[in-house]
Amino acid sequence: MLIQKEMKLADVIHHDHFLIPVINRFGIHLGFGDKTIDELCRENDINTIFFLTILNAYHDHEYFPKKHLQSFPASLLVNYLLKSHQYYLDEKVPEIEKLIVSLPDETDMDNGTLTLLENFFSEYKQELINHIRREEDLVYPYIVEMEKAVSSGVIPDSVFKQMADYSITDYEAEHENVEEKLFDLKNIIIKYLPETKDDRPFFKILKELFALENDLNDHSRIEDLILVPKVEAMERKLKSMKR
């Protein structure tokens, strides 16, 4: 289904409830009645094309909004990505951590194994935090500054220096290490968990890990499909302006 601005948001959510955290990040709260996407965007001061692009990209993995890429600023996208980072670090990861830390009270598994899992998850968490910090401290500000330079025509030296040091193309590869760790953690629990009388607590953890993985995959697909091409276009433009 292609999500369009004339549709009622309630219908869209009934069709794909995985979009709930997405609309939440845009500041749309439940109880929106029969309002259309267009109406809600105007009420909440949201760029409609941008909102539709994000909804469609989450909803349909084949969606690729080539034509719309230029119709909203990169800074909007950066803001959105920052909000989803917040969601991982402030909500999702602590939820899973809580489940893992409470395992000793919930299962008869020996403490050695549980400590191993706990340490492994906290290692993963640290890596995720580092990756997110790096994006927020280095990559995102670079993008915002670059966009300013493109629109004003004034290019500070710092932007050129950064363009030479670090191109957006390098950035996609960095996602993978963090993903591998999460995959390993799931596989260890699925395939190699020692026998236990009651593995329900582990089901819960697995379910959350799959959900987190899913959400992170969507997040990086948005970065790869929308952010990276946008930034690559700006990099080309700035290089031609310099000449």
Added chain:
Amino acid sequence: MGYRQKIVLVEPAYLIRAGLRKIISELPGMSVVETFEGNEIRLIDKILSKTPDVVIINPDVFKKNELISFINKLNNENLVLVGLTGRHTSFGCKSHFRYCLDSGESKYDLLEVLKKINRSLQTKNIESENTSLTQREKIILNRVVRGQTTQEIADSLFLSVHTVNTHRKNISNKLGIKTLSGLTVYALMNKIVGMDEVE
């Protein structure tokens, strides 16, 4: 259900991607894990990161010399390359591929080709289905998680670096665990290494 062969599809036209996806979804042993349009930056790395068993590509997305270097790189990775060809594809171009899916063929002819690919890969997967580690692999895993480098392991066991690397690759493939910390947890849980030996 057993192992599903992973297919990566490189084709610029959405209609063809969607059609091929649909046909492949009818075969339980295979699934399309990723599709590309062909103009992506660092396409090869992106393809390989999906660890596909089969790569189906439309040769038209490349210039001739690009195509050959692309094919050579992928052939080194021990996967099956399939050409997505049409009426206009030259014979010379088709000869680069072990299998061809021709866009003019009927659904069942296409399915026959896919089944053939599926069967040819199954024998390979039966061999790697055995997931328990050999004694040698356990010894190597023990040293890996104790922090020894490949060179150190090779020297102490009188093996070549290449052999140690092959063992390491096999261990990761068998267990489905890639990261060092993941391997460490596995080794500790299965008493392949003692708690006091690591850190």
